[in-house]
Amino acid sequence: MSVPTPSAVIDREAVTFRIERDFNHPRERVFRAWTSCEHVTQWWGPTDFTLPVCDMDFRPGGTWFYGMFHPDFGLNHGLMEFTAIEAPSLIEFVDHFVDAERTINAAMPSSRGRIELHDLGDGRTRLVSISTYQTVEQLDQVIAMGMEQGFGMTLDRLDAHLAQIAESASAH
């Protein structure tokens, strides 16, 4: 048994999630898809969410205010502060929970995000996304909220996964 997924790493000091994907597209194109509302509204999601509110100032120190809408969960706002941008290889940001007036909800933890774009040659690009919460307690708050909202939970798959863990735990 290992920590449940290879894409998640839980460190001593912080909780870090990492996910990778290779694209058959050059790095400049992958980077460009992050740089304006015209682009991000086409894919940011999450699944079944639209992005009716979008205001982006894509530069270091700039912000991205967005509102994600789902018919069951309503409109949820987020505010990203871009802390570092290096075209076409790196985007770093802090992601805050905010209300419709862009006021940061201090009760909810902010997370740090880092998007790395690696040139694989032959017009291919590897995207690495790393999200970090500072403490396990912060993460716990986000979990509680996510569960309330039922963000993309697939309990069937989870149950299958847990059955697997239980099996490997009882197999001697």
Added chain:
Amino acid sequence: MPAADPLSATFAALADPTRRAILARLGQGEASVTELAKPFPVSLAAVSKHLKVLQSAGLVVQGREAQWRPCRLEATPLRGASVWIDQYREVWEGRLDRLDAYLDTLAAQESDPS
């Protein structure tokens, strides 16, 4: 680390490489404290301390039946942690799927600038 609720306790318990290694070992079957301590360059007392954290998080139970009191993995508390991780992964997998499709659209626009 004091944890207010089970999920915090689970993540706090998992937030240490030695404890994850202990869980991995127990995933292969029961073991005594001495057996568990063997692969680690730390004292038996240190391993006992890690076991206490895992026990209070409910991830490990120690039997009373035998003299050597074997430790066992208890997978149930991992459920909460696993829900979160699946959730996070699902949001990102969906996002990257859509990004991939959108990049195809961008590529088509680039080759047909009309």
